[in-house]
Amino acid sequence: MTTAGVAAGRQHVEDFLYAEAALLDAWNLDDWLLLFDHDAKYEVPCNDALDGDPAHDLMLIDDNYTRLAARVERLNSRRAHREYPHSRTNHQVFNVRVGGSADEISVSASFTVWRFRGGRSNCYVGRYRYRLRRRDGGFRIAAKRAKLDMTDLRAVADVAIIL
Amino acid sequence: MSTSIHAAQMPIVVDDPAAQRFKVHRSAMTSREVHRAEIDRIFAESWLYVGHESEIPKPGDFVRRPVAGRPVFMVRGAETGNINVFHNTCTHRGALVCRQDSGNSKVFQCFYHAWTFDSEGRLKGVPGRDAYSGGVDFDDLGLKRVARVESYRGFVFASFDPGIVDLPDYLAGAKDYIDLVIDGCGGSVEMVRGSNQYSFAANWKLLVENSFDGYHAESTHDTYFKYLVSIGTDLRGGVSGRAVDLGNGHAVIEYSAPWGRPVAKWEPLFGEDARTEIDRLRADLVTRHGEQGARAMAEVNRNLLIYPNLIINDIMSVTVRTLYPPAPDVVDVTAWALAPVDELAALRHRRLDSFLTFLGPGGFATPDDIEALESCQQGFASGGVEWNDISRGMGRVPMANDEEQMRAFWRRWQQQMGNAADLAGAQ
Numbered sequence: 001m002t003t004a005g006v007a008a009g010r011q012h013v014e015d016f017l018y019a020e021a022a023l024l025d026a027w028n029l030d031d032w033l034l035l036f037d038h039d040a041k042y043e044v045p046c047n048d049a050l051d052g053d054p055a056h057d058l059m060l061i062d063d064n065y066t067r068l069a070a071r072v073e074r075l076n077s078r079r080a081h082r083e084y085p086h087s088r089t090n091h092q093v094f095n096v097r098v099g100g101s102a103d104e105i106s107v108s109a110s111f112t113v114w115r116f117r118g119g120r121s122n123c124y125v126g127r128y129r130y131r132l133r134r135r136d137g138g139f140r141i142a143a144k145r146a147k148l149d150m151t152d153l154r155a156v157a158d159v160a161i162i163l
Numbered sequence: 164m165s166t167s168i169h170a171a172q173m174p175i176v177v178d179d180p181a182a183q184r185f186k187v188h189r190s191a192m193t194s195r196e197v198h199r200a201e202i203d204r205i206f207a208e209s210w211l212y213v214g215h216e217s218e219i220p221k222p223g224d225f226v227r228r229p230v231a232g233r234p235v236f237m238v239r240g241a242e243t244g245n246i247n248v249f250h251n252t253c254t255h256r257g258a259l260v261c262r263q264d265s266g267n268s269k270v271f272q273c274f275y276h277a278w279t280f281d282s283e284g285r286l287k288g289v290p291g292r293d294a295y296s297g298g299v300d301f302d303d304l305g306l307k308r309v310a311r312v313e314s315y316r317g318f319v320f321a322s323f324d325p326g327i328v329d330l331p332d333y334l335a336g337a338k339d340y341i342d343l344v345i346d347g348c349g350g351s352v353e354m355v356r357g358s359n360q361y362s363f364a365a366n367w368k369l370l371v372e373n374s375f376d377g378y379h380a381e382s383t384h385d386t387y388f389k390y391l392v393s394i395g396t397d398l399r400g401g402v403s404g405r406a407v408d409l410g411n412g413h414a415v416i417e418y419s420a421p422w423g424r425p426v427a428k429w430e431p432l433f434g435e436d437a438r439t440e441i442d443r444l445r446a447d448l449v450t451r452h453g454e455q456g457a458r459a460m461a462e463v464n465r466n467l468l469i470y471p472n473l474i475i476n477d478i479m480s481v482t483v484r485t486l487y488p489p490a491p492d493v494v495d496v497t498a499w500a501l502a503p504v505d506e507l508a509a510l511r512h513r514r515l516d517s518f519l520t521f522l523g524p525g526g527f528a529t530p531d532d533i534e535a536l537e538s539c540q541q542g543f544a545s546g547g548v549e550w551n552d553i554s555r556g557m558g559r560v561p562m563a564n565d566e567e568q569m570r571a572f573w574r575r576w577q578q579q580m581g582n583a584a585d586l587a588g589a590q
Contacts (some may be wrong), residue, residue, distance in 0.1 A: 049356050056355070057356045058357030058515055059523075060524065060526075061525040066394065067520070081383065081530075081531040081535065082531050090496070137539065152360035153360060156360060156361075157363040157364075159524055159525035159530075160524075
């Protein structure tokens with residue numbers, strides 16, 4: 001890719017990531033799920049094993065598409081007590097870097113996800129790593145991994161929201 | 164006359180078998196005096212879980228972590244091979260000597276003045292030693308061991324109380340249940356890499372109750388059970404079992420449940436390939452422990468409390484979880500996954516999958532437990548209602564969805580805390 005091409009690619013990727021963040025912040029999880037290919041993965045490793053492999057390491061989240069859909073269904077219901085009523089969230093994405101091939105784009109980005117509920121605030125800080133595929137003039141997510149920079153979850157209690 | 168909602172009430176636990184009523188005053192969860200007394204009377208005078216021997220297999224391997232809020236570290240001695248648990252503080256002026264969460268080292272050097280200790284705790288290096296006159300005995304300035312350290316089946320416990328009873332006596336009836344967990348895993352287990360360290364705004368004893376509360380599962384975890392059904396688990400068998408007081412505050416609920424167990428109860432979710440291995444594991448348990456023993460290990464679930472703050476839940480996965488209260492309304496949870504060594508990859512994957520989905524803080528159940536317990540703590544602040552009711556199942560043979568296991572905990576808690584008159588006086 002030329003430098004100009006990389007820049008244009010990054011702009012498109014950034015627009016995609018911002019749109020994804022907006023869907024999450026709007027709790028429009030059904031449309032958010034449409035961003036994922038059916039063989040996609042969504043992973044959050046444990047704070048003390050950031051290179052964790054779900055085949056043999058404990059993870060915080062290791063969703064294939066089926067479980068991701070179940071996660072959305074759960075969070076849409078009134079019985080996901082931790083998130084009913086929903087937190088107000090603000091997903092912030094920055095330091096976006098784009099690489100990979102024409103077929104599959106690899107993206108790394110920093111994130112800050114703020115979560116507010118019941119007078120309290122939590123902040124998740126970390127790095128995203130995406131694998132994106134070009135589809136219908138846009139992108140589909142093949143993999144999303146959110147690595148938390150916090151050394152533990154003591155300040156945030158859980159990962160009940162989607163990062 | 165109104166009373167402070169935080170004032171300790173006397174007695175805190177009311178156990179009335181004749182009336183089949185068991186009540187706990189809510190100041191047990193809110194009072195600063197009660198919390199301070201718990202640190203002195205319970206956490207300083209119990210056996211507390213430090214870690215698992217499999218975490219430090221080689222000489223010089225170490226892990227550091229707080230035990231009852233106190234920084235300690237556990238290291239396998241390079242010379243003796245013994246498990247040493249030291250107070251993590253330099254004997255010179257106090258700095259931490261172990262400043263990494265885990266690793267391997269023959270020496271532990273305090274960076275402040277470079278005093279250096281070996282893995283057996285001996286003081287080996289003091290820069291400028293000739294500046295000290297004869298009054299300092301360097302042999303006496305080795306790392307301070309935690310007063311008592313003993314292991315049971317690979318679980319390392321420590322106590323800050325030098326006079327505490329030996330660990331096997333302390334564990335009482337809980338020993339048999341630890342045996343079931345370990346023997347069920349074929350006798351040899353390890354901690355899986357990756358841990359869950361989370362905290363939330365509720366009293367620690369609410370999580371003790373919640374960790375073996377069969378009564379809440381259906382109402383609190385509706386979304387989890389829906390998920391299980393969606394992936395093909397047949398829930399029609401339901402849950403049935405009993406609660407057992409194991410002595411010294413330890414207790415267990417043991418029950419059959421519809422979900423599969425990697426050792427050794429197959430369900431379709433595991434796939435046909437895993438079926439052969441699960442059949443083999445079960446047959447192996449029958450050979451070693453007989454049909455009855457094998458059934459107890461393979462098919463029966465158990466949620467076990469080792470008093471005061473260790474939970475071992477052997478369900479669709481095995482979690483080892485410790486609790487500690489840095490404040491009356493905060494609990495620090497640290498949780499690990501325990502698994503058989505040399506487990507078939509597919510079963511290990513399924514075990515971890517079940518762990519993170521049900522037991523993990525990013526799963527479909529634990530966040531809702533956290534919400535429930537924080538909600539209780541918030542409810543206590545309302546006042547008006549002074550007592551929690553823990554009477555369920557009194558007057559019958561206690562079932563797994565009763566509250567006898569919680570009463571066993573609370574009785575021992577009350578015994579250790581004393582009659583609380585001194586707490587009431589501290590208002």
